[in-house]
Amino acid sequence: MVNRAPQETRGNWKTYAALAAFMVISAFPVYWMFVIATSTDEKVMGFPPTVIPGDQLLVNLGEVFGMQDVYFTASLINSVIVAGVVTASTLFFCSLAGFAFAKLRFRYRNALMVVVILTLTVPNQLGVVALYILMARLDWNGSLLAVIAPGLVTAFGVFYMRQFIGHAIPDELIEAARIDGALTLRIYWTVVLPAIRPALAVLGLLTFVATWNDFQWPLITLGGTDFPTSMVALSDLASGNYVIYRRVLAGAFVATVPLVILLLIGGRQIVRGIMEGALK
């Protein structure tokens, strides 16, 4: 083999074999979720374990959605509401603030940006007890408000938008709009928003995935209520002395499908977002 830079080396069959093996391992749990979700109890408890999908998907789904004590349909709708509102709000507020930090001149701009970056480093979990007490004072515990409110805006989103807007929109464009007499909000709406669609897509996808998958805080604030998010409903499904796995995993599969669809639609953008240094 000639020694060249890895970027210049063509992948040989070993490369493809190794990558394919890694892909199989990555995909297997999701595939197996589907297998169990389509199987009967005998298949699930059989030996050797089943690895081929069965034909019971509709039966199992019917059971999950028809249960009396866990309202799975409602929890899915709740997840859609929470992730939808949080994503929309994050995109709006973060792009507003990112625009201000990237393109507007105002006093203490740099100092305030440093504050934003510092808040990136604070783990939310540190405040979880006090956040619960705060929500109790507001009487929001047990309602979707408690899950939505802390996610409405993120420091990461502001930082990401500022970086993107700084690079993507030339100052001249904004100056030109000003000379035409446009006020700041109008510039945001007609110049900035159309130009940052790719960044909105990336931040939106990442936010939606993270919010949909969040488990700990919804469990704390919605645990024990009749209408939690789908992640909490899943943990309810898996609690108890006798767990019916085909039912649990049918629910898990339903809660996973929207994200897999998002990955298929926006995979290219998500990859780019992560590779450009996006986190969480």
Add this chain to the structure above:
Amino acid sequence: MSLTEVRPAPPGEPKHAPPPRGRYWWYRFDTKAVPYLLIAPFFLLFAVFGLFPIIFNAVVSLRTWRIDEPDNRGWAGWENFSRLLTDEDFWNALGNTFGIFVLSTIPQLLIALMVANLLNRKLRATTWWRVGILLPYVTPVAASTLVFAMFFARDYGLANWFLALVGFGEEEPIDWRAAKWSSWIAIATMVNWKWIGYNALLYLSAMQSIPKDVYEAAAVDGAGPWTQLWRITVPMIQPVILFTVVLSTIGGLQLFNEPMLFDQNPASASGGSDGQFQTIAQLIYKVGWKDLNLGYAAAMSWALFLIILIVAGVNALATRRLGGDK
């Protein structure tokens, strides 16, 4: 560098023409106040739901604060913290957290490095591979952990079935949840599965910015692919490695979802029959919302935060050392 940039703007010239007189007030408002209005939502929301809880958490940790005794809100002083020192559950959970952390972080980052190195070649369907490895990242932990709970079941579990195929534990299948070592391995497997692809993408992006001639120079000296990886690639992407080490330290020490849902009875938050895989984050949840002692839970979360700071700092230093920095 174009010539136009060299020409300096005449000093003192206003950036744009003054607006019509009637709109002057609007114009002033727009340039002076609107920027603050645009950033205000972030600061307001963060102050209320981010910063305030963290400060208030410190107050709660110094007080008696039980959910079931709303009238009992006296100062506890350092009592909650001193109690930590003799709390066996705390030390057990700390040990578990570290055990699982080590078992997950090291393989996670090493395998991610290997995968990134594979992806950093000329491949067909490049995007397809990159998107594919993100499947675990988008899969909800709540869902994947339930699958892994079945995978690591004692009876009828795929893991034991596979081990039996290669001749292990045929007579006595492993009860994965029962012992520390086995439950740690199972949980670390779930964590590794979820995060390898994500880290691989971060490494890949750093690898692609390494100039090709660095490798060409090394190739003259006869460096093979393996030497290239360890002698050139890894040192060159060291900042990203440092970043992932710190990130996975923070994530690993706050591990919650996997041990919660791996349990036979997730609602108990006990991490197995004997707490063999109970993590600190899980214990905080149990102390706060099962034992209803929020004051003590708050103290525990401060302790966890300090531990994270220390470990992340030590890891960062160690990684720099490995990379050969001064």
